[in-house]
């Protein structure tokens with residue numbers, strides 16, 4: 152039943168979206184997202200996907216059209232990267248504030264200037280406070296599965312979901328993937344039924360003014376919804392595991408049982424980090440990797456459990472938070488630790504900007520650097536790894 | 541004649557629909573001539589309508605939580621993108637109907653209400669995209685000739701010479717230095733099936749145009765002259781007098797463009813001098829005789845251009861009998 | 864009846880702060896903005912409906928006799944109806960306390 156296909160990940164993602172029977176797709180091309188939206192256009196124009204494809208004139212418009220369509224009760228999809236995401240920025244907050252279950256494949260790319268088409272996480276980090284649920288994929292199979300989960304979760308929580316896929320190093324590689332059998336998927340993801348939508352039979356008002364007397368309550372309600380999404384996400388993953396045997400957790404670990412030091416990372420570079428663990432474990436070093444699959448809402452409890460009894464955590468960030476006390480993940484991790492009694496040392500490295508390779512050998516070196524902190528405290532709150540002095 | 545319009549008989553004062561899509565208790569200023577055309581448009585469209593509104597006066601006056609003045613389903617997303625939000629709604633209706641998930645035999649009108657700032661300036665790209673893609677919707681620009689909601693700043697629609705808070709009548713520079721952007725020209729260049737100008741002082745004409753715009757398949761655009769006593773410095777009771785004078789002086793001619801054919805709805809053969817129009821508005825009170833002469837000349841020229849367009853690509857004028 | 868602003872718990876809000884009751888602003892009184900009140904002279908009125916169609920505040924409703932009667936709960940006293948009545952049947956009168 153579960154046949155494996157060798158597919159470019161972008162194509163596989165587009166096919167997963169089509170399997171989810173979206174009603175409206177609205178997107179604007181930008182490297183490295185292009186193959187996803189091109190393939191969807193092809194599916195629509197070949198009659199293989201019954202959807203309206205709106206070839207909008209900008210990313211701001213792409214999200215605006217998704218907002219209109221989702222508010223009318225349609226299942227929607229968009230995809231973008233970097234500059235496109237930034238152009239969309241205003242509407243990201245509106246999508247979540249209006250509780251619209253929009254799904255976006257965010258093919259991560261660095262943000263200009265300098266202009267760069269290559270991969271890091273500076274685009275997604277700019278929207279970390281926008282009220283979206285965020286998944287991070289490490290490989291093609293996860294990218295496909297997380298699209299299915301995204302719709303399931305978005306429509307149960309009434310929150311928009313972004314599936315983060317590293318540009319090029321994941322989006323453009325050919326990987327073996329299996330697709331969920333359509334009948335099973337249809338059961339997993341029933342047709343979208345939304346209670347409150349733009350419908351002349353039951354006229355409602357969306358986007359009223361949040362006067363000072365109500366804005367706080369509106370934000371509280373939205374925040375609680377995002378927190379409550381955690382349980383819904385876990386359930387969606389449990390249900391999926393029953394169907395496929397593939398297990399998803401908010402925070403996944405690799406060789407963490409007895410690890411003394413660990414790398415914390417999100418996205419596809421985790422695979423290189425895990426390869427480095429294998430090399431070091433062969434030499435008897437107690438190292439492990441903590442991979443954050445669910446970035447928003449941040450799974451603090453799972454994270455604290457996942458780190459076990461490590462003495463030092465090395466958080467590898469893929470974005471700079473200019474003027475802050477660390478990279479975005481580093482800041483999050485330190486804040487999470489403060490909510491427990493655990494006090495491992497934290498080394499925060501910013502690495503792999505704009506597609507600069509971080510190989511398994513680099514990760515071996517990073518682990519070695521991390522070991523040094525066992526005896527010597529890091530001297531700076533964060534550092535940019537691999538920069539040429 | 542478009543087949544969609546064949547059976548439309550038109551409204552008259554005697555056969556107005558009772559239905560109101562906009563409710564009382566809205567917070568527009570006394571004598572607001574921007575909310576009036578909004579009300580009339582919704583009356584013409586009827587309940588089977590979904591409305592989108594750009595940030596601006598009409599959004600503010602109609603939706604301070606927990607109150608809404610909208611009797612139709614309504615969404616406000618942002619300042620610039622209403623045309624695209626409408627694109628999404630229209631596409632959703634299409635897809636959901638085709639897939640049997642939306643069972644509505646009647647056509648659902650999708651209508652946008654946006655100010656001049658939202659349309660002429662910040663939202664022009666979104667509007668252009670939506671018109672070019674051919675969505676079946678009606679875009680109504682309520683042009684009160686400045687950014688009223690934020691305190692009367694100039695826009696690309698502000699007329700020459702007008703004082704606004706960002707084109708003040710100063711000692712050296714006296715008001716707006718540019719001529720009003722030719723938005724209708726830009727819209728018509730998209731070759732949409734229906735475009736028209738309208739004015740609340742001619743309410744039946746306005747309602748008929750809105751209805752036609754909704755009946756036509758594809759994008760339709762209505763440029764509505766909308767008065768704002770607060771921003772223009774006119775007496776509230778003069779709101780519609782100003783509007784009427786705008787037509788009678790040829791400042792704002794009433795016409796339609798159906799499939800590229802120009803129809804001047806109200807030929808103004810004996811125009812009143814523009815000065816009559818200018819002098820009842822405080823925003824023009826600083827104008828010098830030279831500025832007034834320039835405006836008069838430019839208004840004449842623009843009207844001549846329109847006449848030529850109507851001669852070259854026109855149909856004979858249809859007379860109005862209702863008002 | 865919408866509760867007064869400030870009295871709604873976040874738990875009672877519809878998702879997205881949607882307003883579920885259409886046109887509920889009709890519960891909001893705007894009549895107290897008024898300085899002048901329109902007064903109809905039924906002898907002059909020809910029941911043409913111009914006042915009804917031109918009122919920005921949707922104040923006029925036709926009574927059983929066909930006259931258009933202004934609802935003072937909403938009337939802001941702008942004077943548009945009076946200014947545009949073809950028979951000058953409406954006069955604006957100063958409101959007294």
Ligand SMILES: Cc1ncc(C[n+]2csc(CCOP(=O)(O)OP(=O)(O)O)c2C)c(N)n1
Nearest residue numbers: 595596597619655656657658686687688689
């Ligand atoms: C992106 C963005 N820029 C600026 C604003 C501030 N703003 C809100 S409404 C408005 C002016 C509205 O003018 P117009 O479209 O003419 O509508 P009016 O209020 O005059 O009816 C401005 C500048 C905004 N809301 N969003």
Ligand code: SF4
Nearest residue numbers: 568569572574597768
């Ligand atoms: S400022 Fe002008 S447009 Fe806005 S509500 Fe008042 S009169 Fe109407």
Ligand code: SF4
Nearest residue numbers: 908909911912914948
């Ligand atoms: S406009 Fe004047 S004449 Fe016409 S119905 Fe109103 S009050 Fe009567």
Ligand code: SF4
Nearest residue numbers: 918938939941942944
């Ligand atoms: S005075 Fe103005 S608000 Fe009052 S009824 Fe007349 S037109 Fe309406």
Ligand SMILES: [Mg+2]
Nearest residue numbers: 655656686688
């Ligand atoms: Mg304006």
